Amino acid sequence: xxxxxxxAVTLLTLLASLALAGCSRPEPxxxxxxxxxxxxxxxxxxxxxxxxxxxxxxxxxxxxYMHETWHxxxxxxxxxxxxxxxxxxxxxxxxSLLPIIEQxxxxxxxxxxxxxxxxxxxxxxxxxxxxxxxxxxxxPPDEIxxxxxxxxxxxxxxxxxxxxxxxxxxxKLDFGAFAKGYGVDRVxxxxxxxxxTDAIVxxxxxxxxxxxxxxxxxxxxxxxPRGQGVLASLEVSGDESVFTSGNYERYFEWDGKRYHHxxxxxxxxxxxxxxxxxxxxxxxxxxxxxxxxLFVAGRExxxxxxxxxxxxxxxxxxxxxxxxxxxxxxxxxxxxSESTPEPQIRPLP
Amino acid sequence: MKRGDWMVxxxxxxxxxxxYAHFWTGPTPATEALVQTGDGHRHHLHLGxxxxxxxxxxxxxxxxxxxxxxxxxxxxPCNDKFCVHYGWLxxxxxxxxxxxxxxxxxxxxxxxxxxxxxx
Numbered sequence: 001x002x003x004x005x006x007x008a009v010t011l012l013t014l015l016a017s018l019a020l021a022g023c024s025r026p027e028p029x030x031x032x033x034x035x036x037x038x039x040x041x042x043x044x045x046x047x048x049x050x051x052x053x054x055x056x057x058x059x060x061x062x063x064x065y066m067h068e069t070w071h072x073x074x075x076x077x078x079x080x081x082x083x084x085x086x087x088x089x090x091x092x093x094x095x096s097l098l099p100i101i102e103q104x105x106x107x108x109x110x111x112x113x114x115x116x117x118x119x120x121x122x123x124x125x126x127x128x129x130x131x132x133x134x135x136x137x138x139x140p141p142d143e144i145x146x147x148x149x150x151x152x153x154x155x156x157x158x159x160x161x162x163x164x165x166x167x168x169x170x171x172k173l174d175f176g177a178f179a180k181g182y183g184v185d186r187v188x189x190x191x192x193x194x195x196x197t198d199a200i201v202x203x204x205x206x207x208x209x210x211x212x213x214x215x216x217x218x219x220x221x222x223x224x225p226r227g228q229g230v231l232a233s234l235e236v237s238g239d240e241s242v243f244t245s246g247n248y249e250r251y252f253e254w255d256g257k258r259y260h261h262x263x264x265x266x267x268x269x270x271x272x273x274x275x276x277x278x279x280x281x282x283x284x285x286x287x288x289x290x291x292x293x294l295f296v297a298g299r300e301x302x303x304x305x306x307x308x309x310x311x312x313x314x315x316x317x318x319x320x321x322x323x324x325x326x327x328x329x330x331x332x333x334x335x336x337s338e339s340t341p342e343p344q345i346r347p348l349p
Numbered sequence: 350m351k352r353g354d355w356m357v358x359x360x361x362x363x364x365x366x367x368x369y370a371h372f373w374t375g376p377t378p379a380t381e382a383l384v385q386t387g388d389g390h391r392h393h394l395h396l397g398x399x400x401x402x403x404x405x406x407x408x409x410x411x412x413x414x415x416x417x418x419x420x421x422x423x424x425x426p427c428n429d430k431f432c433v434h435y436g437w438l439x440x441x442x443x444x445x446x447x448x449x450x451x452x453x454x455x456x457x458x459x460x461x462x463x464x465x466x467x468x
Contacts, residue, residue: 032385032444032446032453032455034387034446034448034451034453037448038448039444039446039448039453041444041465043464043465131448131449132428132449133428133429135428200464200465202465202466202467205466205467205468206467207465207467209464209465213464218464218465219462219463219464219465220463220464220465220466220467221440221442221443221462221463221465221466221467222466222467222468223466223467223468225468227436228435228436228437229436229437229439229440230440230443230462230463230466233462233463234467242465242467243467244467244468246468248468249468250429252429278467
């Protein structure tokens, strides 16, 4: 094997083998499942079908467990806590609840109380606490005013070790604006522990992605809140979450008026100044809480709240269809239609 | 290098190039809608052929329609009808679900425009 052509063949065979060796990289696996009371879409790269299956089953069972544990009104850790909080006495909290309470308390303070998981009673009064949507009518104004007047807040909770109590009898916790983000964060942590480095977990439209989709970034389409189809897209990689709060997600109509599920803790009524808020942030929990807080803040105040919560990439679509972007979001987002109105750039204070 | 060497070089380069194209680039556009029901049944609908499909769920039948290369949930026995109001799906990877009736409609195809839809 010393002749020129033979050497060339050997060399090129080697090169070809090297070029194709990449084919043994991890394969993508996708599955759509119903968990966490919503549709969960997962794509991940795993070394083998067995590893992929183990990861997918883990995601399904973990999300289901969290959904049951953190349900505000069903028998479970949070359901029990909500029965005990109005007594004002000390009691032991379920171990999985303290971290979620602590992180949401911090985020609630940063949001100036606009993200407020302590208004569980208001959410229930409107009927947005169950799996089924309320049929209307809206609750009596005096009952709304009474709950708003008692001003339940996360700061009303006192924690001593694993024991907790509320100094305000109106506090009932509902993590509907937070649990999905917090839960997706936990699932991503578990995937990383399993050695999975490339995955996207989309829980009912809110997602966190790690790594990349093969040799390109993950591509995320953002639904148009005003109608059908996709408004814009984002490429995400590394470790990022994309969360949107919209008035089209859960609502009922009564006397020709739409009442949606994002309640302003200051008024007790659905916030109605914007249609949707999309937040891009590393943490799903922060993105989830911020999307809700900025939605409640409305078009004037959202930049201040975003700055307070430490989120930089935001898109807000107001009730008149106007689009506002932070500079960090403007760099990342691409609109899919040429008829999209020119977005306004809103720097954060 | 002799002429034979060059020939081997050219052929090998072509071989590598074609292998790359075969193994690494995206396949053809989405041509299929996938319908999943709560009892684990999966139905595949060709997007090139107009069709109507009724699938059963815990609340009753959900009607799926394919028309002009798009698909939608045309009717559903659920209360809020979010799935019906969503309208037509026309992007690869786009998904809509009726949670109460446990029906999922998804446009399949490996050239998906999006890996996930945020809403």
